[in-house]
Amino acid sequence: MRQTINTDCIFCKIAAGEFGTEFLYESPEIVAFRDIHPKAPTHILIIPRRHIPKVSDLTEEDEKLIGRMITVANILAEQEGLRERGFRLIFNCGRESGQEVFHLHLHLLGGRLFNWPPG
Numbered sequence: 795m796r797q798t799i800n801t802d803c804i805f806c807k808i809a810a811g812e813f814g815t816e817f818l819y820e821s822p823e824i825v826a827f828r829d830i831h832p833k834a835p836t837h838i839l840i841i842p843r844r845h846i847p848k849v850s851d852l853t854e855e856d857e858k859l860i861g862r863m864i865t866v867a868n869i870l871a872e873q874e875g876l877r878e879r880g881f882r883l884i885f886n887c888g889r890e891s892g893q894e895v896f897h898l899h900l901h902l903l904g905g906r907l908f909n910w911p912p913g
């Protein structure tokens with residue numbers, strides 16, 4: 795049985811409502827909230843409530859969860875007026891990717907032009 799909550803994890807605490815963070819979306823499995831240091835006019839983090847450290851810890855059992863996270867990103871992108879303009883979705887995974895918070899999160903970024911390849 796995999797661990798569901800890590801009491802030392804900031805995103806577990808946010809998902810549990812410990813800081814009163816405003817959720818732009820919430821369900822029994824997923825919450826979404828604005829990044830505290832936004833890198834674009836829209837910068838939202840979509841996370842599972844369950845503590846999964848990173849993408850490479852996912853299993854086939856999580857495929858529905860990940861699909862739902864993408865659906866939530868589309869819902870929020872629409873709400874933010876980004877559907878036609880476009881937006882970027884990012885999962886950082888592990889040290890060299892720049893992942894800082896080891897609780898799975900999908901970045902939804904939009905409202906400006908992005909470069910490719912990313913830095």
Ligand code: AMP
Nearest residue numbers: 804828829830831886892893894895896
């Ligand atoms: P990553 O580099 O992919 O691990 O991204 C972690 C993101 O979490 C960064 O963009 C941070 O600004 C953001 N972040 C860290 N702490 C908080 C917090 N308490 N509330 C909202 N966003 C946070």
